[in-house]
Amino acid sequence: MSEMSIQQVLSQMRALQSDATGQPESTQGTAGTQFSELLSQSIEQVNNNQQQAAELSSAFEQGDPNADLTEVMIAMQKARVSFEAMTEVRNKLVEAYKEIQNMPI
Template identity: 35%
Template sequence: MELRLNPTTMPTAIRPASAAGIASRQGAGAVDGGFAGALKGALGTVSAAQNDASQLQREVQMENPKVSLEETMVAIQKAQIGFQATLHVRNRMVQAYTDIMNMQV
């Protein structure tokens, strides 16, 4: 399964930076978070999506007229897809770690 994210659906923490943003960070000597920072940002985005879906669910259950069922179902599906993608990434990382640990040196 291949997951591709375009810049509009990609979590903000791992979106490609603009050329000006890259130049300003390099000039200031700031160290980018790298893979760990991107992973942390992606996990934060998935968590926020799950929290948003839970909040919308509560609002629908309390019969809030400002919250539609369709909006809630879309938020739930987005959270579920994000969680499934996170599980796939975790499983791939564990498999890669296992493969590296089993290598003969």
């Protein structure tokens, strides 16, 4: 993953955090935010996206007249993309951990 991609993922994580907290992104201080809190909130947002997609999909399958196919597809794609982004972040964390672990003392 290139430096630009990492910055995009971090930007998306910050946007997810601002969505989750309901505060505008510009008023949040990223320096004061703990990494574990940011990661936890991002994981919760990914989980929420997946649950929402599953609920919409289930409602559509059951024939709910309020469930629109386009909304279902958008929710499913949003859940997929957020999960893939979280997987990439996890992979980078594992790579960084292995790199640190292999450093000579």
